[in-house]
Amino acid sequence: METRSSVHVARDRFHLAWDPAVPPVATVASGGVVDFDTLDAGGGQLTASSTVDDIGTLDFSRVDQVNGPVEVESAEPGDTLQVDLLDFQPADWGWTASIPGFGLLADEFTEPLLRITRLPGATGRAEFLPGIRVPIAPFCGEVGVAPPTGPRSTIPPDLHGGNMDTRHLTAGATLFLPVFVAGARFSLGDGHAAQGDGEVCGTAIETPMRVRTRLTVRKDLHVTGPEFLTSPAGAGLPIGRRYATDGIGPDLLGAARDAVHRMIDWLGREHGLAPGDAYLLCSVAVDLRISEIVDMPHYVVTAHCPLSIFE
Amino acid sequence: METRSSVHVARDRFHLAWDPAVPPVATVASGGVVDFDTLDAGGGQLTASSTVDDIGTLDFSRVDQVNGPVEVESAEPGDTLQVDLLDFQPADWGWTASIPGFGLLADEFTEPLLRITRLPGATGRAEFLPGIRVPIAPFCGEVGVAPPTGPRSTIPPDLHGGNMDTRHLTAGATLFLPVFVAGARFSLGDGHAAQGDGEVCGTAIETPMRVRTRLTVRKDLHVTGPEFLTSPAGAGLPIGRRYATDGIGPDLLGAARDAVHRMIDWLGREHGLAPGDAYLLCSVAVDLRISEIVDMPHYVVTAHCPLSIFE
Numbered sequence A, B: 001m002e003t004r005s006s007v008h009v010a011r012d013r014f015h016l017a018w019d020p021a022v023p024p025v026a027t028v029a030s031g032g033v034v035d036f037d038t039l040d041a042g043g044g045q046l047t048a049s050s051t052v053d054d055i056g057t058l059d060f061s062r063v064d065q066v067n068g069p070v071e072v073e074s075a076e077p078g079d080t081l082q083v084d085l086l087d088f089q090p091a092d093w094g095w096t097a098s099i100p101g102f103g104l105l106a107d108e109f110t111e112p113l114l115r116i117t118r119l120p121g122a123t124g125r126a127e128f129l130p131g132i133r134v135p136i137a138p139f140c141g142e143v144g145v146a147p148p149t150g151p152r153s154t155i156p157p158d159l160h161g162g163n164m165d166t167r168h169l170t171a172g173a174t175l176f177l178p179v180f181v182a183g184a185r186f187s188l189g190d191g192h193a194a195q196g197d198g199e200v201c202g203t204a205i206e207t208p209m210r211v212r213t214r215l216t217v218r219k220d221l222h223v224t225g226p227e228f229l230t231s232p233a234g235a236g237l238p239i240g241r242r243y244a245t246d247g248i249g250p251d252l253l254g255a256a257r258d259a260v261h262r263m264i265d266w267l268g269r270e271h272g273l274a275p276g277d278a279y280l281l282c283s284v285a286v287d288l289r290i291s292e293i294v295d296m297p298h299y300v301v302t303a304h305c306p307l308s309i310f311e
Helices: A252-271 A275-285 B252-271 B275-285
Strands: A003-009 A026-038 A066-072 A080-090 A093-098 A113-118 A125-129 A132-135 A139-145 A161-163 A174-178 A186-192 A209-218 A227-229 A242-249 A287-292 A299-306 B003-009 B026-038 B066-072 B080-090 B093-098 B113-118 B125-129 B132-135 B139-145 B161-163 B174-178 B186-192 B209-218 B227-229 B242-249 B287-292 B299-306
Touching: A003 A066, A026 A186, A066 A139, A066 A209, A080 A139, A080 A186, A093 A275, A113 A125, A113 A275, A125 A275, A132 A275, A139 A174, A186 A209, A242 A252, A252 A275, A252 A287, A252 A299, A252 B252, A275 A299, B003 B066, B026 B186, B066 B139, B066 B209, B080 B139, B080 B186, B093 B275, B113 B125, B113 B275, B125 B275, B132 B275, B139 B174, B186 B209, B242 B252, B252 B275, B252 B287, B252 B299, B275 B299
Parallel strands: A003 A026, A026 A066, B003 B026, B026 B066
Antiparallel strands: A026 A209, A066 A186, A080 A174, A080 A209, A093 A113, A125 A132, A139 A161, A139 A186, A174 A227, A227 B242, A242 A299, A242 B227, A287 A299, A287 B287, B026 B209, B066 B186, B080 B174, B080 B209, B093 B113, B125 B132, B139 B161, B139 B186, B174 B227, B242 B299, B287 B299
C-alpha cells in the first residue's frame, strides 16, 4: 500500500470491532495528517427529525463503528503512537438518548428517551433544554489502535484506547497510545459535541464529525495505556461556579449512582426538570469526580453541575 | 445553654467520634457565625520539625479529631443545615504522609513517608518538592453534623458529612447537610492547605486551621446527603493545561489505582520524581475524575496533573 503524507478516510470506511485482522484502509508516514469523515455513533440510523420511537428500532449491530484503520509507517509493538487532535467539526445537529438496558441508571430509566439538539458549530453553546445552554466542546468518544488480539466489541474501551468517552480529548489535545501491532492501525469515531465526565446516561450529544489528526510514531516513549496532554481549549472549558451532589458509601459505583440521583433531584427541585430530562442533561454537562478514595470503608463521588448552563 | 449570635470553639474542644451523645460545647442562633480553632488531623502530634520516624509512633486514637459540636437553635431532624464557609487560615506549615496500611496504594507503599511544607498563608503557592509549587486552597477535610446513631469513627464519611475530604469546600462555598438530631450538632476539623480530588495517599497538606462559618437552619430544604455550591474561588482553582493518565477496567477502584500508577510513572520519567515523592504529590495536587462509567464492562478513571505546578 502506498505511503502518503496525508490521508483522507471516507465515511464509509468503517469497521465494527477492534481487531488486528481488520486490513488498513490507507498507510500514512509518521508525522502525517489524517482526516476522517465519520458518521454518528448510531451509524446514520438517526436523523435530525428522529423521534423516540426510532430508539426502539435501532440496529445495535451497527452502533459505535469506527473509521479506519490507518496504518502508520514504522510503528512497531512497544512504540507509542502520538495522536495530535487538530480539529473537530460537528454536524449542525446531534442526538442524546437513554437506551433501555444501557447507562448508569438503566435499571430506573427503562423507557427510551431521545432529544435532538441543534448545534452552533465547533464552539459556542447549544440549547439542550429550554433555557439550558450547554457549552460545545467537540471530541471523539472512540479513539484507538488495534489491540493485540481480537475481535473485540467497540463498546468497552481498553488499554488500546477505543470507547474512552473522555471529554478532555478536544482540539489541541495530544493523546499517547501504546502500539500493539505493526503499523499501529489507528481508527476513530463516535463524535460528541458535548459531554460531562462520566457520560452517565450512556450517550453524549452524538453527532457526525469531521476530524483532523496528526499521527506520529514515538520510538522514545513507552506508555502502557492511554495518556494525554489536555489542550488550552479543553482546559478552558467554562467550569465557573457549580452545584455539586455527593454519593457516599463502600462502593464507588454505588456512590456514583447516588451522586447522580441527588443531582437529578436537585435539577428537579431547583430547575423544574423532569427526571428523564435531568438524566440526559447530566450525561452531557455534569462531571463525576472522585472526591475521596481513601477514608475506608467509604468513598465520596461528587457530581458537579456548572451553573453557567442556566445563564 | 445560652444561645449566642456568635460562638468561638477553642482548640481543646474536640471529640474523636461522630456521635449524637457528644454534648454540645455551645449553642448558636440560626444565622450565627461560628469560629473554630483546630489542630491538624494528627491532633498536634507532628510539628514543623517532625521526621519520618515520628510517623511510626503516631497514636492513631488521637487522629482526625473534630472540634465542636455546636448546637444550632431550632434545627430539627429533616431540616437542612446550611454551612457558609467564610474563611480558612492555615498555619505556616503542614505535613503530608504516607502512613503504612492507609492510602489507595497502601499495599505498595509500605514504608512511612513524611514531607513538611512551608505555607505562604491562605493563598499563593507552596513549594512541595524542589521546583514544584502547589496552589494553596485551604478547606477542612472533616465537616459534619451528628449522625442519627453512634458512636462512629471519624475516618469514614457518611450522609451526615464527616471526613469528606472534598477539596472544593473552600472559602466562599456553601455546604448543605441533612439534620438528623435536634440542634444538628455541627463540628469540623482536619485542615487541608491543598489536596487533589481523591487524596490518594491518604493525607493532604495537613495543617492546623482557623475557620469561620455561618450556620443557618433551612426548614424549606430537605437534602438526603451532602450537597454544595462551589465558591468563585474554588471554581477558579488553576486548572490550566494538564497531563492525564488513564486506568481502564471492570472495577472503578482498580481503574483509579492504575491511573495513579501511570501518573507516578509519568512524574518519574518526565520530572525525575522518586515513586514516594510522586505518590505524595498526587495526593496534594492530582485530580481523579471518572471519564466514563457506562461502556460496560470497562470504566475509565483519569488522573489529571495540572502543569502549572512545574512552572
